[in-house]
Amino acid sequence: MTLIKSISGIRGTIGGKSGEGLTPLDIVKFTAAYAVFISTHLNDKEKKIVVGRDARLSGNMVHQIVLGTLTAMGFDVVDIGMATTPTTELAVVGENAAGGIILTASHNPKQWNALKLLNDKGEFLNAEEGDQILSIAESEDFNFSPVEQLGKIRFKQYLQEHIHSVLSLDLVDVRAIREADLRVAVDAVNSVGGVAVPELLYALGVKEVFKLHCSPHGNFSHNPEPLPQNLTELSTLMKSSKADVGFAVDPDVDRLAIYCENGEPFGEEYTLVAVSDYILQHTPGNTVSNLSSSRALRDVTLSRGGKYYSAAVGEVNVVAKMKEVNAVIGGEGNGGVIYPASHYGRDALVGIGLFLTHLAKSGKKVSQLRASYPNYFMAKQKIELTPEINPDAILAKMKEKFANQQVTDIDGVKIDFEDKWVHLRKSNTEPIIRIYSEAKSIEEAEEIGQQIIDMIREMV
Known part of the structure; x- marks a missing residue:
C-alpha cells in the first residue's frame, strides 16, 4: 500500500492501514485539513467547495466521504458528480466557490485514487499552500461544526457549460x-x-x-x-x-x-x-x-x-x-x-x-x-527508489559530474548538450526517479538515458 503527499495532492492506493494507503481515515483527515486551510483563505467567498470525480472504481466511496467531511466542517458543497478535472476547475469559478476538490489519480491504475486540491481560481495549490495543509493534517486540529451549522449539498451538472x-x-x-x-x-x-x-x-x-x-x-x-x-x-x-x-x-x-x-x-x-x-x-x-x-x-x-x-x-x-x-x-x-x-x-x-x-x-x-514539425525523439525511463538510494545525493552528484555542460536545477537536474538533453527528477506521484532524455534519434535518446542509469547504479 502507498500514500504519497505532494504538490500534486494526496494520492494513494485504496485499502490497507491508515497512513499506509488512501483509507477512509486518511480521506477524512486531509479533506478536513483542506477545509481548515480554505476557511482562512476565503477572500470574501462563501464557504462553498466544488467536488468532482473521475469514474474509477473507488470514486463513489471516496466521493461520499469527502462530501460528508466538508459538510461536517460547515462547508456547502456543489457536487458536480462524475466530471473531468478541467470541468471541475471551471466550475469553481462558475460557482464563485472558495475552492474545489477533484477525486482522481489521473493516469495511475485503478487501485489508486487521490484528492487534487484547488484554490478559488480553480487552479492547483502551490507547494507552500500544500505544505500548510499537510501540517494541519498532521496536527489534526479540526473543529467540526455543530448540527445547526452543517453544510448543505447541491448537485449540478457542469459538462455542458x-x-x-x-x-x-x-x-x-x-x-x-x-x-x-x-x-x-x-x-x-x-x-x-x-x-x-x-x-x-x-x-x-x-x-x-x-x-x-x-x-x-x-x-x-x-x-x-x-x-x-x-x-x-x-x-x-x-x-x-x-x-x-x-x-x-x-x-x-x-x-x-x-x-x-x-x-x-x-x-x-x-x-x-x-x-x-x-x-x-x-x-x-x-x-x-x-x-x-x-x-x-x-x-x-x-x-x-x-x-x-x-x-x-x-x-x-x-x-x-x-x-x-x-x-x-x-x-x-x-x-x-x-x-x-x-x-x-x-x-x-x-x-x-x-x-x-x-x-x-x-x-x-x-x-x-x-x-511539418521538428523531429525529436524522447526516451522515458525510471529507477525505482529503494532504501539504499538517496535521490537528493544522486542528483547533487550528477550536477557536479556535468558541471561543464548547461545544467538547470530548478527541478531535479537537467543537462543540456548541444544536440540532446537528459532530465533527472524525483516523481511527485510515484516512488521513482524519472529519467527523460531527448535527441534527434530514439537510439541516441535511449543511449544517453541508459548512460545516466548506469552512472546512478555505480553510485549506489
Whole structure:
C-alpha cells in the first residue's frame, strides 16, 4: 500500500492501514485539513467547495466521504458528480466557490485514487499552500461544526457549460470543423472522457465518432496512461474505421494523445506543439513548457517570433511561469494543453477544439501536419527508489559530474548538450526517479538515458 503527499495532492492506493494507503481515515483527515486551510483563505467567498470525480472504481466511496467531511466542517458543497478535472476547475469559478476538490489519480491504475486540491481560481495549490495543509493534517486540529451549522449539498451538472466554453473560444472554429466532415475515433479508457469527449465532438459538428472504451464504469480497459504501448486498440481502430484523427485521454481528461489517420501516434509531446503552432499563428507571443518537454515547442515558438520559457515539472509551476511571462499558450509534454484564453489548467477538451480547428484549416492529413514539425525523439525511463538510494545525493552528484555542460536545477537536474538533453527528477506521484532524455534519434535518446542509469547504479 502507498500514500504519497505532494504538490500534486494526496494520492494513494485504496485499502490497507491508515497512513499506509488512501483509507477512509486518511480521506477524512486531509479533506478536513483542506477545509481548515480554505476557511482562512476565503477572500470574501462563501464557504462553498466544488467536488468532482473521475469514474474509477473507488470514486463513489471516496466521493461520499469527502462530501460528508466538508459538510461536517460547515462547508456547502456543489457536487458536480462524475466530471473531468478541467470541468471541475471551471466550475469553481462558475460557482464563485472558495475552492474545489477533484477525486482522481489521473493516469495511475485503478487501485489508486487521490484528492487534487484547488484554490478559488480553480487552479492547483502551490507547494507552500500544500505544505500548510499537510501540517494541519498532521496536527489534526479540526473543529467540526455543530448540527445547526452543517453544510448543505447541491448537485449540478457542469459538462455542458464546459463544452459551451470551448465552443465560445475565438480560435475554435465550429464551422470549419463541420465543413471538414471529419471522422474521429476516441479511446476514453472507461472513465469520464467516455461521455465528455463524444459530447464535445458532436457539439463541434463532427458527424461520425468511433467510440472505444467509452462506458464510464471505471474498470479501466488498459493501463490508463495515454501512451502508445497502451493504445494499440486505438491504432487498430484508426485503420479499420478509416478515421481522420484519433484522440485518447486519461481518466480525468487533462491529457490528450492524438493518432494519425494511418494508425501511427502523433506523439504526446506534439499535442502541445501542434496546438501552440496554431495559436501562435493567430496570437503571437510567448510559450512555456516544463523541463521534461520537447525542444520542438521552443523551435516552433522561435520560428513564430515568440520567446520560449521552461518551468519546473508540475502544472502549478507551468501556470506560474505562464503568468510571469504572459504566455499565450503553454503546458506539459505529456499531452497537457494550458490555454489562458480558457483557463489556467490542462484541458483535453480545449486541446481537441483547437487541434480540430487547426487540422480543418490546414487542409492536411494528421500525418502531414505531424511531418511539418521538428523531429525529436524522447526516451522515458525510471529507477525505482529503494532504501539504499538517496535521490537528493544522486542528483547533487550528477550536477557536479556535468558541471561543464548547461545544467538547470530548478527541478531535479537537467543537462543540456548541444544536440540532446537528459532530465533527472524525483516523481511527485510515484516512488521513482524519472529519467527523460531527448535527441534527434530514439537510439541516441535511449543511449544517453541508459548512460545516466548506469552512472546512478555505480553510485549506489
